[in-house]
Amino acid sequence: MKLLEGRTGLIVGIANDRSYAWYIAQALLEAGARCAFTHLPGEKNERRTRRALEELGLKDPWLVPMDASKDEDLDAAFGRYAESFEKMNFLVHSIAFADREWLAPGKFVETPRGAYLSAVDVSAYTLVGMCRRARPMLARGAASGGAAVMAMSYYGGEKVVPGYNVMGVAKAALECSARYLAWELGAEGIRVNVISGGYLRTLASSAVGGVSEMEEAVPKRAPLRRNVEGADVGRTAVYLASDLSSGVSGETIYVDCGVNTVGL
Numbered sequence: 001m002k003l004l005e006g007r008t009g010l011i012v013g014i015a016n017d018r019s020y021a022w023y024i025a026q027a028l029l030e031a032g033a034r035c036a037f038t039h040l041p042g043e044k045n046e047r048r049t050r051r052a053l054e055e056l057g058l059k060d061p062w063l064v065p066m067d068a069s070k071d072e073d074l075d076a077a078f079g080r081y082a083e084s085f086e087k088m089n090f091l092v093h094s095i096a097f098a099d100r101e102w103l104a105p106g107k108f109v110e111t112p113r114g115a116y117l118s119a120v121d122v123s124a125y126t127l128v129g130m131c132r133r134a135r136p137m138l139a140r141g142a143a144s145g146g147a148a149v150m151a152m153s154y155y156g157g158e159k160v161v162p163g164y165n166v167m168g169v170a171k172a173a174l175e176c177s178a179r180y181l182a183w184e185l186g187a188e189g190i191r192v193n194v195i196s197g198g199y200l201r202t203l204a205s206s207a208v209g210g211v212s213e214m215e216e217a218v219p220k221r222a223p224l225r226r227n228v229e230g231a232d233v234g235r236t237a238v239y240l241a242s243d244l245s246s247g248v249s250g251e252t253i254y255v256d257c258g259v260n261t262v263g264l
Ligand SMILES: NC(=O)c1ccc[n+]([C@@H]2O[C@H](COP(=O)([O-])OP(=O)(O)OC[C@H]3O[C@@H](n4cnc5c(N)ncnc54)[C@H](O)[C@@H]3O)[C@@H](O)[C@H]2O)c1
Pocket: 012, 013, 014, 015, 016, 018, 019, 020, 021, 039, 040, 066, 067, 068, 069, 093, 094, 095, 096, 097, 122, 152, 153, 154, 155, 196, 197, 198, 199, 200, 201, 202, 203, 204, 205
């Protein structure tokens, strides 16, 4: 029997086949999980996500639109999930947004209120909004195979990475939100963890100024002497969604080839 057989959950954040969420889906599917998905509203976005899911062998996926910054979209998507599935064993939050205009070295001090608030809203608050709506389904999941929430973060939420700017503030809020959620939902057997992934070339990361330097610097500095691959994060997602991590909650787990451990 595969590790995640009999488990069902929702994956939020597949834009294309380079998204971290795509690699997570690939690994969870390989481990036997049944996965449902959302896409950002809009025909082009839907087409892109469908194409990425086809590459995972999913011809007729469970896929609904959801702009996570809109309460009515969250209500509709989680409501439809509840109509289709009786439980949720895992919830993957792999979304972030900040206006790229403010994601360049030297621009943090210029960040307008609206850009700051929308970055924290989409990239951090949405984890709280999703967990609240998923709570009864996750509780049923906890009683039948386990319940694991996981969110994607980056080291720039902890230390200054010039150019990451307001996204770093949002990641700090995300990681702290995950700890509070872990404490409150843990009473129901729901685990909440964060994966702090290394740099991966994606749509979202291409919005951050100075990232190509990072891509070159990591293999020189990281203990594993390479950049992270999506599959590294996918395998950690399987660990977090499975009983292998049954005693792990409220943690931020680095999957970055160890680069966060190096001071110079
Ligand atoms: N790529 C990296 O180097 C890296 C490193 C560490 C962490 N992360 C994090 O991984 C996660 C996924 O990003 P990615 O790098 O795979 O890029 P990506 O562009 O493939 O994924 C970002 C996703 O966020 C979604 N999104 C944005 N605004 C949304 C909204 N309002 N409602 C719903 N969805 C919305 C997009 O549709 C997209 O699917 C993000 O949280 C990102 O910060 C990325």
